[in-house]
Amino acid sequence: MAVLELDSVSKSYRTHLSLRKYWILRDLSFAVREGEIFGFIGTNGAGKTTTIKLALGLLFPDNGTIRIFGADAARPAARRRVGFLPENPYFYDYLTGYEFLDFHARLHGIPAAGRRRRVTAMLERVGLGNRADRQLRHFSKGMLQRIGLGQALIDEPALVILDEPMSGLDPIGRRDVRDLILDLKARGSTVFFSTHILSDTELLCDRVGMLVKGCLKAVGRVEDLVRGETPFWEVTLRWPSGGPPPCGRVVSRHEDEILVRVESQHDLHRLVSTLNGGGARLLSVTPARQSLEDLLVREVRRADGGEKDADGEEHGGEGHGADEPDGAPTGTAESDTVGERRAADAR
Amino acid sequence: MPGRILAIALNTFREAIRNRILYLLLVFAVALILCAQAVSLMTVGSEEKIIKDFGLATIDIFGVLTSVLLGIGLVSREIERRTVYVLLAKPIHRAEFVLGKYFGLVLTLLVNTAVMTAWFFGLLVAKGIADAGLAKAIVLLFLQFLLITALAILFSCMSNPIISCILTLALYVIGHLLWSFDLLKARLTSATARAICTVFQAVLPNLSHFDVKGQVVHGLPVSAGDMAFAFGYLALYGTAILLLACAIFQRREMQ
DSSP states (O other): EEEEEEEEEEEEEEEETTEEEEEEEEEEEEEEEETEEEEEOOOSSSSSSHHHHHHTTTTOOEEEEETTTEEETSGGGGGGGEEEEEOOOOOOSSSHHHHHHHHHHEEEOOOOOHHHHHHHHHHHHOOGGGGTTTTTGGOOHHHHHHHHHHHHHHTTSSSEEEEETTTTOHHHHHHHHHHHHHHHHHHTTTEEEESSSSSHHHHOOOOEEEEEETTTEEOHHHHHHHOOOOOOOEEEEEEESSSSOSSSEEEEEEEEEEEEEOHHHHHHHHHHOOOOTTEEEEEEEOOOOOHHHHHHHHHHHHHHHHHSSSOSOOOOOOOOOOBTTTTTOOOOEEEEEEEHHHHHHHO | OOHHHHHHHHHHHHHHTOOOOHHHHHHHHHHHHHHHHHHTTTTOOOOOHHHHHHHHHHHHHHHHHHHHHHTTTTTTTHHHTTHHHHHHTTTTTTTHHHHHHHHHHHHHHHHEEEEEEHHHHHHHHHHHHOOOHHHHHHHHHHHHHHHHHHHHHHHHHOOOOOHHHHHHHHHHHHHHHHHHHHHHHHHOOOOOEEEEHHHHHSSSSSGGGGOHHHHHHTTTOOOOHHHHHHHHHIIIHHHHHHHHHHHHHHHHOOO
């Protein structure tokens, strides 16, 4: 079941004195499934926060539909089971930790009878039990992040949306947030979070969506996205002759062993096929694993190249792909998703 | 009042009472009411009138200042500081947010006016010149504050605090000078121009309905009909303004 579903969502804006339309998001379609951790990755300005604001009804799409638990996201009732933590959260700094969570519990309609217990328990859960009576203006950034998580989770939401939750945190704070996200999943919640810290994404996410300049470039499991394309192989050879190998670049040499980097399967076959005598022997072949970062960097560069060819529209003058709710890329005629290009490479 | 509106209202009240500006205004107002005694000594024969006039004018000015200074930032400052994001991401209607902010400031004004009135009546009782008519004047002033707060929140929903402040204060001044449109209409020969004046009179807030200071200071009675009309005017005009504010905020994007 799709917990959060965007279908052909586009969003543009105009500057005050200009009639020109700038596209922030173009034809965005994807779905977040129940119980998964979904990472929404992209560079700064890719449109991640805009997507989240659209999902929460803070912005309105130019076209397309957004549904939360099957209901129109613009309706307040759709957000009844949603918790949200914005990037660099700003809260009422005149409130104490307790007052702040109590206020948000009231907004969720938690009855007075259980509210005190719920608020106290949440303060403990986010590690601020001993800061209940301190005003938020005296909180550190990490503490603000934790109290922000507290307000997001106060009503045990089924969908938790976090905008850059690790941004600006120290390593301990980041680990705490990571643990909390995993804990949420263990409790049965669905977590959707945006980030540009890709190491966290690879560690945490069941699936990711990659947004580049307002266009969705890929959706799927991390393993599926990074698998398939091997940018190069590292081949270790016993190479007593001392001369250069027939192809590839020698990275290092130690006595009669050399490490050679080859960048195509053709060169790899050619190199291995030459090992037919003279003491030359294959010791190991290691395909380089592509990381999400490599993938993102490549997509951004590709989009930059495409933008130069576009007719002056910002973000997404090029074709762009969309994925079906099940995560299998479908795209359109001019689709440009990772999945499609990989299929083309295979052919 | 639904729970969410009440929660936002109480939080707005809490914000106001933790705001130094409110105390600054209140201290000035209380000091000025006490100054009425000193000012009255400088006049001959009309000490009672001066004290009442000065006290009511002080409550009027400081109540309006509180309405405007706190009201103009009620919504726009929340957007500017981005505190509104987490609120509107909750299962609340935007209208509940606007109404919660409004009623929170109404509660603040109620406490503010009550404190000023208590000081004022303390002085009047001490001088032995307390008068029930003054209470009616203060109730009408409070109704005026409610209307001005609605206007301030309307502008706050669509503009920044500076522009909101200018527009609200402009309407406050115009609202007390609407009678001058009658003089203008008498001089105009064009029927169209007179019709435009009539439209302005109907659309702009007529705050003279809430101003009976002159009457009560001179000992003239304020009829129940005048009071009822003021209540009715506030109910209709204030509701229309708040509905407009909610409609505008409903369409506003949180960039």
